[in-house]
Amino acid sequence: MKRIQQFFEDRAFGVCTHMGHKLGIPTASIRIFFIYSSFLAFGSPIILYLGLAFIMNFRRHLRRRHSPIFYF
Numbered sequence: 001m002k003r004i005q006q007f008f009e010d011r012a013f014g015v016c017t018h019m020g021h022k023l024g025i026p027t028a029s030i031r032i033f034f035i036y037s038s039f040l041a042f043g044s045p046i047i048l049y050l051g052l053a054f055i056m057n058f059r060r061h062l063r064r065r066h067s068p069i070f071y072f
Contacts, residue, residue: 013053 016034020027037045 013049013056015049015052015056018056019052 016030017027019025020030034045034049
């Protein structure tokens with residue numbers, strides 16, 4: 001079971017982990033919330049999750065860039 005959990009944590013976007021660190025809530029609780037709410041709301045929280053993943057990825061790329069945009 002630990003290998004499966006590690007596989008998904010390595011390849012996931014890290015949205016639940018990031019939210020857990022920011023809010024001080026256990027990551028497992030946030031994951032369970034997304035799973036249960038996806039069943040109750042017919043998958044609409046998945047759109048929220050992917051949107052948050054896109055924003056986090058975009059912000060990570062902005063932080064990495066140390067040079068101007070048009071610098072060759």
